[in-house]
Amino acid sequence: MTRIVHLSDLHFDRVDQRVVQALRDEINADPPDLIAVSGDLTQRAHRHEYRSSGAFLRSLNAPVLAVPGNHDITYLNMLERFLDPYRRWRRFVSRDVEPIWRDDTVAVVGLNTARRFTFGLDWSKGRYGVGQLRKFRRRVQELPPNLFRIVVAHHPLHPPETEPELAIVGRAERALACFQKLRIGLVLSGHLHRDYVHTHAVEAEDDTRMLIVQASTATSTRLRGEPNAYHRLTVEPSGQVLIEVRAWDGERWRTARAREQGARLTRPSAEPAAAESRAPASTGAEA
Numbered sequence: 001m002t003r004i005v006h007l008s009d010l011h012f013d014r015v016d017q018r019v020v021q022a023l024r025d026e027i028n029a030d031p032p033d034l035i036a037v038s039g040d041l042t043q044r045a046h047r048h049e050y051r052s053s054g055a056f057l058r059s060l061n062a063p064v065l066a067v068p069g070n071h072d073i074t075y076l077n078m079l080e081r082f083l084d085p086y087r088r089w090r091r092f093v094s095r096d097v098e099p100i101w102r103d104d105t106v107a108v109v110g111l112n113t114a115r116r117f118t119f120g121l122d123w124s125k126g127r128y129g130v131g132q133l134r135k136f137r138r139r140v141q142e143l144p145p146n147l148f149r150i151v152v153a154h155h156p157l158h159p160p161e162t163e164p165e166l167a168i169v170g171r172a173e174r175a176l177a178c179f180q181k182l183r184i185g186l187v188l189s190g191h192l193h194r195d196y197v198h199t200h201a202v203e204a205e206d207d208t209r210m211l212i213v214q215a216s217t218a219t220s221t222r223l224r225g226e227p228n229a230y231h232r233l234t235v236e237p238s239g240q241v242l243i244e245v246r247a248w249d250g251e252r253w254r255t256a257r258a259r260e261q262g263a264r265l266t267r268p269s270a271e272p273a274a275a276e277s278r279a280p281a282s283t284g285a286e287a
Ligand SMILES: [Fe+2]
Pocket: 040, 069, 070, 071, 154, 190, 191, 192
């Protein structure tokens, strides 16, 4: 069994400090095995915002795996945006924008969907790259095949049922097909500041499913009609996932919902298991 805290869209320094402090206290009172952060650590990629978000993540008593969101690359310094968009990420958060973490039950793989440029006026949407998915496939195929496979990426693969018009990540269909083939059981994302779960139907004889779990903003004051919230996930080796939604009620964190869902069980397959040794796990924020 692996316990994961899923945070998203922190948006330092546009945060409620009471929420931040209470979140730190409750995570540290019951630390998980891993904290997965699905992007937008900052509001405008300012240095002081990176400093605050990095300090917050380092104050948590668990390993952190984080991926960038569209807010984490600067709009204010176009030279840096195009030439070295992750310079501040590397300095304040992690050397890696696509880290991997694993234990005996799960493998968690980060994918960076933020883009320094996309065709059209809105550069915030994000996209999966063809070469990126190819590289991802190679990395996943090198993992031990018995691990439950989890992806962390900022942009949503599916809109909320109540707002189907909301934009999703570019090349979502291609990414979903790739994830299905690789038997990904769980995708953790954010960006929309809305909390919902989409069960992606997989046409397979064994009735397995892929859960797409979208988190609201954990700490930002930029709310979209929902309270601040985050997830506590428990993943069983069988592929059963308990999703507990912890929401801020204005005074404290409370469990808003808890639901148990069966996800795709990653079973031994014909894929090569090249990385049988316990390679050092790469974590997001360095302590
Ligand atoms: Fe975002």
